[in-house]
Amino acid sequence: MKKGIDEMLENQKKAFESWKDWTDKWMRTMPGMTPPATGKDFFVPWMDMQRKWWDEAMKAGNVKAATEQMPPQWKDWMDMQTQASEKWMEFYRDQAKQFGASGPGFSSFTGTPFSDMGAKQWQNWMEESNKWIKENILDKIPNNMKPHYQNFTVLYDEMAKFWEPFQQLIQFGSFSKSTTDQFFSPEAYRRIVGLFLGFKPVENVAKMVEDVNTFFEDYIISLQKMTPGTHNFTDSWVRFFRDWGRQSGHPGLQAVAEITHMVEKGVNSFYHVAGPSEELAMAKLVKDIQFAYTGFLLKSSELQQVLMDAGQFALPDTIKAYADEFQKTKKLPNYSEFFNRYANHLEDYLLEVLESDEYSVLQADVSKSGIAVKAKMDELVEMTFHDMPFLMKSFADEVARENTSLRRKIRELETRLYAIESAFTGGSAMPKEETPKTAAPRKASNGKKTTTK
Amino acid sequence: MAEHSFSDQILQQVDTATDAIRNISDISDIDIATAPRDTVWEDGKVKLFHFRRDDKPKAKTPVLIVYALVNRWEMMDLQPNRSFVRKLVSEGMDVYVIDWGYASRLDRYKTMEDYILGNVGDCVDFIRRKHKLPSINLLGVCQGGTFSVIYSALFPEKVKNLATLVTPVDFDNKQGLLFKWAKDLDVDAMVDGFGGVIPGEFLNTGFDLLKPMNKTRKYLSLPDTLREKDKLMNFLRMEKWVADSPDQAGETYRQFIKDFYQKNLLIKGEFELGGRKVDLKKITMPVLTIFAKDDHIVPPDTTKPLNEKVGSKDKELLEFPGGHIGVFVGGRSQSLLTPAVASWYIHRDA
Numbered sequence: 001m002k003k004g005i006d007e008m009l010e011n012q013k014k015a016f017e018s019w020k021d022w023t024d025k026w027m028r029t030m031p032g033m034t035p036p037a038t039g040k041d042f043f044v045p046w047m048d049m050q051r052k053w054w055d056e057a058m059k060a061g062n063v064k065a066a067t068e069q070m071p072p073q074w075k076d077w078m079d080m081q082t083q084a085s086e087k088w089m090e091f092y093r094d095q096a097k098q099f100g101a102s103g104p105g106f107s108s109f110t111g112t113p114f115s116d117m118g119a120k121q122w123q124n125w126m127e128e129s130n131k132w133i134k135e136n137i138l139d140k141i142p143n144n145m146k147p148h149y150q151n152f153t154v155l156y157d158e159m160a161k162f163w164e165p166f167q168q169l170i171q172f173g174s175f176s177k178s179t180t181d182q183f184f185s186p187e188a189y190r191r192i193v194g195l196f197l198g199f200k201p202v203e204n205v206a207k208m209v210e211d212v213n214t215f216f217e218d219y220i221i222s223l224q225k226m227t228p229g230t231h232n233f234t235d236s237w238v239r240f241f242r243d244w245g246r247q248s249g250h251p252g253l254q255a256v257a258e259i260t261h262m263v264e265k266g267v268n269s270f271y272h273v274a275g276p277s278e279e280l281a282m283a284k285l286v287k288d289i290q291f292a293y294t295g296f297l298l299k300s301s302e303l304q305q306v307l308m309d310a311g312q313f314a315l316p317d318t319i320k321a322y323a324d325e326f327q328k329t330k331k332l333p334n335y336s337e338f339f340n341r342y343a344n345h346l347e348d349y350l351l352e353v354l355e356s357d358e359y360s361v362l363q364a365d366v367s368k369s370g371i372a373v374k375a376k377m378d379e380l381v382e383m384t385f386h387d388m389p390f391l392m393k394s395f396a397d398e399v400a401r402e403n404t405s406l407r408r409k410i411r412e413l414e415t416r417l418y419a420i421e422s423a424f425t426g427g428s429a430m431p432k433e434e435t436p437k438t439a440a441p442r443k444a445s446n447g448k449k450t451t452t453k
Numbered sequence: 454m455a456e457h458s459f460s461d462q463i464l465q466q467v468d469t470a471t472d473a474i475r476n477i478s479d480i481s482d483i484d485i486a487t488a489p490r491d492t493v494w495e496d497g498k499v500k501l502f503h504f505r506r507d508d509k510p511k512a513k514t515p516v517l518i519v520y521a522l523v524n525r526w527e528m529m530d531l532q533p534n535r536s537f538v539r540k541l542v543s544e545g546m547d548v549y550v551i552d553w554g555y556a557s558r559l560d561r562y563k564t565m566e567d568y569i570l571g572n573v574g575d576c577v578d579f580i581r582r583k584h585k586l587p588s589i590n591l592l593g594v595c596q597g598g599t600f601s602v603i604y605s606a607l608f609p610e611k612v613k614n615l616a617t618l619v620t621p622v623d624f625d626n627k628q629g630l631l632f633k634w635a636k637d638l639d640v641d642a643m644v645d646g647f648g649g650v651i652p653g654e655f656l657n658t659g660f661d662l663l664k665p666m667n668k669t670r671k672y673l674s675l676p677d678t679l680r681e682k683d684k685l686m687n688f689l690r691m692e693k694w695v696a697d698s699p700d701q702a703g704e705t706y707r708q709f710i711k712d713f714y715q716k717n718l719l720i721k722g723e724f725e726l727g728g729r730k731v732d733l734k735k736i737t738m739p740v741l742t743i744f745a746k747d748d749h750i751v752p753p754d755t756t757k758p759l760n761e762k763v764g765s766k767d768k769e770l771l772e773f774p775g776g777h778i779g780v781f782v783g784g785r786s787q788s789l790l791t792p793a794v795a796s797w798y799i800h801r802d803a
Binding site: 136140142143153196198336360393400405407408 | 642
């Protein structure tokens with residue numbers, strides 16, 4: 001196999017050198033022109049790189065293992081070499097055309113017909129490689145860090161979609177917010193910032209509230225099917241929320257929050273007149289969850305809005321910074337630099353908000369309301385399965401309380417014992433050698449102490 | 454020139470990809486905390502590790518490291534060449550560390566009293582007994598430092614020397630966002646709502662928000678990280694450590710937030726544990742207070758007041774030029790800080 005790739009490389013090199021000789025000769029015929037060094041500079045390290053790649057593949061021990069460990073596109077690698085060379089051929093041919101000459105096609109050197117492949121194949125290869133790297137990095141990082149990493153890769157790629165217009169804005173020195181908004185819409189901005197901060201932005205609060213209500217209405221209907229006795233109640237509830245849903249399209253979050261609160265109070269009075277039963281208690285809990293969840297979403301939306309508002313000038317600032325530099329250097333940053341600078345600008349703006357008293361209070365409210373939903377959900381689950389043979393949270397709670405209490409009693413007894421011993425030894429007693437909860441070093445099967453290395 | 458840039462970029466990408474693939478393919482295990490050790494004591498989930506050494510220690514008094522309940526002590530031994538523990542051992546100290554284990558719902562009623570008077574006290578007594586010493590050295594880290602300070606104030610006769618690393622004692626602070634946010638936190642709602650155990654993930658979310666773009670920057674530098682095996686392993690080990698965030702026993706969390714972050718009782722001399730008032734003036738043994746200059750998690754102003762409040766005559770403030778995590782794993786930690794800490798103990802070992 002190694003012989004195979006060596007032959008391939010050798011042939012490619014020959015073809016490339018023939019082509020370069022031809023370029024040199026041709027260039028010399030053009031008065032005042034110096035052959036660009038790009039071809040040679042590109043090709044020599046390119047060859048080394050290919051060998052390196054191959055060697056690494058072989059380190060795996062055999063071709064099968066190499067194929068398994070290396071990206072799947074490695075099989076296409078040899079084709080890619082030729083295609084990359086072809087790209088360079090095209091470049092030189094384009095240069096030649098500028099001087100009125102026409103260079104031969106790549107097939108003149110290899111005898112192989114080529115189609116119009118250009119940089120696309122190269123790009124594909126790079127993308128495939130990146131994909132492989134991403135996936136394999138993902139395999140190595142802990143499970144609970146994976147969503148963060150995946151989120152970042154989505155964010156990076158999403159932002160890249162705007163890179164071309166951003167470059168134009170830098171070149172043209174257009175950095176006002178109204179201009180950047182034309183290329184980077186508020187919706188796109190919300191999505192990107194949401195990815196940066198790891199939350200899903202709420203697009204339309206009124207619709208969100210409506211969706212939540214619909215969900216709970218459906219839920220309560222299904223509950224009614226399971227517990228026919230609640231028929232009247234569920235009908236009333238569904239009607240009630242449909243009416244409320246029609247009114248809830250108010251623009252301000254505060255207004256929606258107030259309406260939610262009013263309706264909650266109204267529904268509570270309805271429950272007060274209803275008789276106690278398990279189904280009704282569960283339905284009441286579902287109602288509580290509905291309000292708690294709506295409250296959480298509203299608070300959460302408010303928090304998001306505050307952060308979104310804070311960061312909206314980060315992009316114009318970033319473009320302005322690069323536009324100023326471009327005026328002096330005529331050099332554009334690469335995408336990665338731009339992305340990093342944007343993130344830094346965005347962080348500066350966000351920190352201004354994060355450090356404010358208002359944000360601190362709002363964040364505490366969001367946390368509290370989110371936890372309230374979770375706690376009520378736990379309660380509902382426990383209520384639903386209360387007659388099942390599961391150890392419920394409330395029982396486990398008793399065990400935990402008992403466990404802690406016993407440990408304290410043991411400690412108290414130990415302390416008292418130590419005090420008595422001290423009294424006998426004139427206060428010089430060392431802590432007791434063996435105590436009920438102090439285990440001797442565990443013995444491993446080989447009779448040695450438990451060891452971690 | 455543009456063509457040059459393009460080809461350079463392409464070559465760079467190929468090079469990076471090749472190195473990255475090689476480095477990733479080479480990785481089998483991501484191991485942390487590999488310094489050889491024995492488990493010498495345990496009580497439920499809590500364990501006491503004793504680190505092995507080949508020769509006699511320079512200091513006859515061993516040191517007990519009390520780490521925070523937040524995250525895991527493994528940060529002190531992240532990798533062989535970045536290990537606070539290994540360095541302490543190689544500098545001549547006999548080292549113990551408490552492993553708190555992973556709190557679960559069964560631990561929801563475990564309080565600071567249980568942790569400090571119970572677990573820390575038991576470990577101190579075990580080591581005193583084993584070494585036949587009336588007192589031992591304590592090294593408290595972050596929240597574990599606060600625990601160590603409290604213990605030292607209550608049992609000064611059992612602590613020979615006390616060093617604290619990035620340890621908060623004065624919680625009235627405007628610089629640190631955690632200190633600000635905690636004041637508005639409805640901790641009762643949180644502890645009760647979470648069912649008595651605060652998830653580690655919840656805490657991590659808070660830490661992430663302190664520098665909202667840190668994760669982005671970390672992943673953005675991945676192409677460079679991937680090119681070097683050592684850097685890649687550092688990255689993966691750190692990811693492993695950050696991800697390993699134990700849940701918190703609810704009652705301890707409730708008390709810590711209320712009494713310290715919200716009421717700042719410790720520095721005021723009003724904090725009580727087990728029915729006893731914790732008076733920092735009772736700390737009379739030598740004290741070394743280490744703070745990190747650029748610490749955004751525990752800002753210097755929250756740690757430095759310890760030096761003024763203790764009753765010790767032999768006391769010292771030591772500034773570390775770096776951040777909270779750099780104290781344990783940075784290059785300067787290995788070359789400067791840890792040797793200085795070991796030397797401080799050894800000089801007071803007589």
